[in-house]
Amino acid sequence: MPNIGDEIRGKEIGKIGKRTVEMQKFVWVGCPDCKEERWTQKKPVFNPVNNTSRRCYRCSINHAKQFRLNPEKAAKEGRI
Numbered sequence: 001m002p003n004i005g006d007e008i009r010g011k012e013i014g015k016i017g018k019r020t021v022e023m024q025k026f027v028w029v030g031c032p033d034c035k036e037e038r039w040t041q042k043k044p045v046f047n048p049v050n051n052t053s054r055r056c057y058r059c060s061i062n063h064a065k066q067f068r069l070n071p072e073k074a075a076k077e078g079r080i
Contacts, residue, residue, distance in 0.1 A: 002028040004037065013039055033059040 002008075011022040025042040036056050055063060074080045 004028055004030050007042065008039070029054050031056040031059050033063070 006028045007025050008028075009022070010024045010026055013026060015021050015024070015026070026039040027042045028037060029040050030037045031054070033055060038056065040054060069080075071080065
C-alpha cells in the first residue's frame with residue numbers, strides 16, 4: 001500500500017493510452033473529508049497542501065452544494 005505523497009508514473013499503475021498519460025506523474029492522496037485514498041494527477045506547480053489533501057469527486061460535489069451565507073453582508077442587503 002502506498003503512503004500519502006508517493007509519486008509514480010501513469011504506466012506503472014495501468015494508465016495506458018496516449019504517451020502523455022503514461023508519462024504523467026500521479027500522487028497518492030487522501031480526501032480530508034471521507035479519508036478515501038487514491039491516485040490523482042500531480043499538479044504542474046508543486047504545492048504540498050494541494051498535492052496531499054485534495055477532496056475526492058463525491059466530497060467536492062457535496063462541498064460545492066453547501067450554501068454559505070455571510071450574515072453581515074445579508075443583513076446589509078436586507079435579505080435577513
